[in-house]
Amino acid sequence: MLDGTNMDTAASLKRASVRFGSLTALQDVSLDIESGAFYTILGPSGCGKSTLLRLVSDLIPASSGEVSVLGKTTEQARLAREFAFVFQDATLLPWRSALKNVELPLEIGRSRGIQLPVGTRTPRELLELVGLKGRENALPHELSGGMRQRVAIARALVCQPKLLLMDEPFGALDEMTRDRLNLQLLDIWRETGTTILFVTHSISEAVFLGQKVVMLQAHPGRLRDVVEIKLPDPRTIKMRDTPEFNQYCGYLRDLLETC
Amino acid sequence: MAVIENIEMQDVEAQELAEARKRKMMAVAVPLGTALGLIALWQIGVKAFGVPTYIAPAPSDVAVTFVEKFPILLENFWPTLFESVAGFFVGNLAAILIAVAFVHSRHVERAFFPIAVFVNTIPILAIAPILVLIFGPGITAKVVIAALICFFPTLVNMVRGLQAVSPQALELARILSASKSEVFWKMRLPSSLPFLFSALKIAATTSVIGAIVGEWVGADLGLGALIIDATFNFNSPLLYATVFMSSGLSVIMFATVATVERAVIRW
Numbered sequence: 001m002l003d004g005t006n007m008d009t010a011a012s013l014k015r016a017s018v019r020f021g022s023l024t025a026l027q028d029v030s031l032d033i034e035s036g037a038f039y040t041i042l043g044p045s046g047c048g049k050s051t052l053l054r055l056v057s058d059l060i061p062a063s064s065g066e067v068s069v070l071g072k073t074t075e076q077a078r079l080a081r082e083f084a085f086v087f088q089d090a091t092l093l094p095w096r097s098a099l100k101n102v103e104l105p106l107e108i109g110r111s112r113g114i115q116l117p118v119g120t121r122t123p124r125e126l127l128e129l130v131g132l133k134g135r136e137n138a139l140p141h142e143l144s145g146g147m148r149q150r151v152a153i154a155r156a157l158v159c160q161p162k163l164l165l166m167d168e169p170f171g172a173l174d175e176m177t178r179d180r181l182n183l184q185l186l187d188i189w190r191e192t193g194t195t196i197l198f199v200t201h202s203i204s205e206a207v208f209l210g211q212k213v214v215m216l217q218a219h220p221g222r223l224r225d226v227v228e229i230k231l232p233d234p235r236t237i238k239m240r241d242t243p244e245f246n247q248y249c250g251y252l253r254d255l256l257e258t259c
Numbered sequence: 260m261a262v263i264e265n266i267e268m269q270d271v272e273a274q275e276l277a278e279a280r281k282r283k284m285m286a287v288a289v290p291l292g293t294a295l296g297l298i299a300l301w302q303i304g305v306k307a308f309g310v311p312t313y314i315a316p317a318p319s320d321v322a323v324t325f326v327e328k329f330p331i332l333l334e335n336f337w338p339t340l341f342e343s344v345a346g347f348f349v350g351n352l353a354a355i356l357i358a359v360a361f362v363h364s365r366h367v368e369r370a371f372f373p374i375a376v377f378v379n380t381i382p383i384l385a386i387a388p389i390l391v392l393i394f395g396p397g398i399t400a401k402v403v404i405a406a407l408i409c410f411f412p413t414l415v416n417m418v419r420g421l422q423a424v425s426p427q428a429l430e431l432a433r434i435l436s437a438s439k440s441e442v443f444w445k446m447r448l449p450s451s452l453p454f455l456f457s458a459l460k461i462a463a464t465t466s467v468i469g470a471i472v473g474e475w476v477g478a479d480l481g482l483g484a485l486i487i488d489a490t491f492n493f494n495s496p497l498l499y500a501t502v503f504m505s506s507g508l509s510v511i512m513f514a515t516v517a518t519v520e521r522a523v524i525r526w
Contacts, residue, residue, distance in 0.1 A: 059430055078436055085434045091427045094526040095449045108435045108445070139526050 009071075010035040010163045010195035011056050016065035018051050024220035025051040028065070031214065031223060033197065035162075038189055040210030041199045042252065044259050048221025049199040053165045056197065057085050070162060081105070083163040084156035088171050090148035092140040092155075098147075099123055099136040102155045126154040129188065146177040153185070157192065164189075166198045170205070179237060182209060186235055203256070207248045208235060215252065217259035224259055227252065313493040324496035325503065332485070332504050339482040340508060342398060342470035346405020347512070351462055354410045355455070358417035362447070368418075379411040383472055391476045401473030401481070408469035409462035413455070420454025421447045456520040463512035471505060482508070 011033040018026040026048040033039060041049050054060045055067055058074035069077035077083060084105075092101045102123040121129065127136055130150040140148055149169055156164060170178045182205065189196055200206050206213050207229055215224040229248055231239060239245055298318050304310075305317040312320060325332070357375070361368035387404050394400035424446045432442045474483025482505045489498035 057434055059433060078434060081435075083434075085431070087427050087431070089425075089427055091425070091431050093428070093446065093449065095452075095524075104445070105435050108432075108437045108441050141526055 008035045009033065010037075011069045011197070012067070013052075013055070014066040016055060016062045016067050018048070018055055018060060018221075019063040026055065027220040027222050029221075029223045031226070033163075033195060034212075035195055036193055038186075038196045038209060038211045039198065039214055040206040040212070041197065041214045041216065042201070042203065042206040042256070043216030043221075043224070044218045044256060045201070046221070047216040047218040047259065049201075049216060050167050051221060052216070053085070053167050053197060053199055056163075057083055057165050077163075081159040082161060083165055084159060084161035086149075086152050086156050086164070086166040086169045088168045090140070090145075090152040092148055092151055094140050097137045097139055098127060098132060098143065098151045101140070101151055102126055102158055104155060105158050120160065121157070123154070123158055126157050127151070129157075129191075130154045131184065144177075146173050146181060149173065149181065150184070153188070157188070157194075160192075161194060164194050164196045166196065168199050168201065171201070178205070183235075183237065185209065190234065203249050203252050204240060204245075207231075207245060207252065208240060213252060215255055215259070225255060227255075313495050316496040316499055320496045321499040321503065325500040328497060328500060332482075332500060335480055335482050335485045335501070336504055336508065338398070338478075338480045339467070339470050339474065339505070342401040342473065342481070343405055343466045343508065343512060345398075345402045346407075346469055347409055347462055347466040349402060350406030350409030350466065351413045351459060353406065354413035354458075355417055358414050358421060359443075361414075361418050362421040375411065375414060378407070383408055383469065387472050387476045391473070396477045400476075401470050401478070404473040405466040405469030408465045408472075412461045412465075413458040416454045416458035417451060420451025423450050423454065453524055456516070456524060459516045460513060460520070463516045464509040467505060467509045467512060 009032050013029050013031045015028045015030055016026065017024065017028055029052065041052060043049050051060070055062055056069060056074060058078040067074050070082050072080065072082070092098075093104065096104070106123070124136060127133060130153055132147060132150055132154070135143065135147065138147075140151070143151065152169070170181050173181065185196075186209065198206075198209055200209075210229050213227045213229060215227060216222065217224040227248070231244060231248075302318050305315055316324075357371070361372065383404065386407070387400075390403050390407075391400045394403060424442075428446055428450075429442070432446060437445070470481070471483035471486070474481040475487055478484040482501055485501045486498060486505075489495070489501055
């Protein structure tokens with residue numbers, strides 16, 4: 001175990017920087033992600049929102065500083081399947097049915113003795129959880145964009161990740177689908193107790209979903225602020241019409257403008 | 260609400276199906292009608308201008324020969340079929356394996372791709388006699404020629420297909436800690452199949468050309484040998500019937516590959 005972290009921290013960054021050649025994508029970011037919480041990450045384009053997720057998920061290494069996930073290095077955490085990733089594009093394998101796509105993480109690594117955390121839910125139950133009961137055998141091209149993204153979420157949940165990293169997962173969807181999936185995601189979060197790091201460029205989505213909004217600023221990407229959203233749980237769509245909700249949005253908008 | 264929607268959906272679906280059927284029928288009827296019209300024009304033209312049979316036989320003469328000489332045509336059909344199919348398998352298998360090696364190692368690709376391009380630039384008619392000299396007048400030379408003609412398009416397409424995995428799918432593989440062989444079997448190979456099949460459809464018809472060219476250079480039996488024989492004897496109706504038989508072989512090969520493609524690729 002790396003020092004300075006405890007089990008209540010799902011992920012921890014200490015003065016972490018990412019540089020691509022002469023470009024600094026992230027600079028000196030220090031952040032502790034509380035276990036079980038829902039974090040949204042907000043910031044102007046080019047602020048390194050995606051870079052932050054990639055750093056935590058071991059897709060890119062830190063140029064300096066330290067990143068840990070559940071007290072392990074990001075590589076150890078990746079090998080132990082502690083986290084899962086949901087991309088903006090569902091990234092389903094087009095020749096596999098919805099069910100087979102959800103089963104993919106269970107097929108990979110088995111032969112090499114990678115310890116797969118056994119989920120309490122079967123792939124079939126997970127598809128039911130995301131509201132796709134009856135579409136198990138549908139191929140991705142037979143599903144709508146929202147359904148495909150729900151398959152991707154079910155696939156991410158199949159190894160029971162303690163940390164779910166989501167990179168603008170609903171960014172390409174229409175507003176109504178997005179609203180529905182937001183509510184569904186909150187249900188899933190409550191039911192599974194997983195920690196969620198959710199990148200978005202929508203202020204209202206960030207406020208609606210997040211217990212905490214991580215605000216980044218650009219050129220170079222740095223941590224601006226972490227804003228706690230004290231709206232009652234569970235969140236409802238109606239809540240977005242309340243003055244409190246709009247106050248948070250206004251505050252974040254002002255903050256975003258000074259970024 | 261849901262029930263009403265369902266009924267409407269079914270109505271719309273039925274309408275769409277009927278329209279699709281109509282489109283499908285037109286798609287067959289139009290080219291078929293055009294072809295029949297051209298054949299009729301040919302028949303009338305040959306008869307009206309009194310063109311000698313050895314220069315251009317009337318379609319009716321060709322049809323009569325096709326029926327009368329069918330046993331001979333069939334006897335020559337089997338060796339060409341065998342050579343085409345064998346060449347098809349050998350050439351494509353080699354192309355697939357080499358494509359896998361290319362994708363696996365940049366060095367192998369750098370070393371051998373220029374050679375593959377060079378071999379492809381040699382006209383098949385120029386290399387056929389060489390291969391007949393090397394492999395003799397038997398069936399081997401024809402199989403090799405048919406294989407050679409299939410090889411390049413499949414190699415190029417297969418390499419592209421194996422590289423067609425999206426960067427995001429590769430990131431997914433990394434997050435799942437997939438090994439190189441898992442990425443190959445679960446992602447690269449399936450995603451290459453549409454590319455492979457477009458190459459195989461080309462190869463299905465070119466392998467027949469390869470076999471026939473091989474038979475021209477030296478063979479006693481086969482559609483290619485029959486073409487040469489009929490030409491030298493000014494037996495134009497037989498020549499045309501043989502050509503017809505050859506294109507029939509290509510069509511069978513193509514249709515077989517297309518059928519397999521439809522069964523395999525459902526996405």
